[in-house]
């Protein structure tokens with residue numbers, strides 16, 4: 001009997017260890033800042049933990065304007081970048097809302113505006129008096145959670161300026177009447 005009790009204790013300890021280990025790993029996966037290219041997609045919900053914002057603020061401050069890069073950006077390369085978005089977004093006219101809203105004609109549209117029948121988080125809907133200028137989109141795509149703390153967009157961000165420029169120019173083209181380039 002004593003050995004059965006010992007087994008139970010051992011099993012409990014082992015389970016606790018596994019759970020602690022898994023949580024630690026999961027926490028690392030979720031909260032580790034994407035220093036490496038930012039290609040990783042976070043599969044978990046939004047993280048509005050403080051601490052991240054301070055770091056993101058510093059990052060935002062160092063973000064260069066995307067405007068000057070847009071003239072020479074390549075929409076075909078942007079279409080390839082969009083594969084990173086397509087799990088959650090359609091971009092065709094009248095396309096369905098998925099995990100994220102349809103992105104047709106997104107440039108100069110109000111931020112987080114529910115017109116397309118999509119339920120945005122407060123992080124975006126509270127900014128609906130602003131529009132998706134090229135620079136706003138640039139900031140959001142570089143670091144969604146830094147730019148809009150509390151957003152439910154589970155995407156780490158595209159860290160390379162050129163990739164964002166290509167993608168933004170591609171999104172600009174997904175419109176009947178593309179907004180003028182800056």
Ligand code: HEC
Nearest residue numbers: 084085088099100111112113120121124151152153154155
């Ligand atoms: C894991 C799913 C996911 C991925 C991947 C993703 N998004 Fe999103 N996106 C969302 C969600 C969810 C929202 C709504 C966010 C909110 O309400 O806070 C959103 C919101 C947006 C918005 C705001 C739209 C509006 O009408 O205000 C834009 C723009 C956007 N995403 C662009 C992109 C682009 C471009 C990519 C690829 C680089 C991308 N997203 C990748 C889920 C995703």
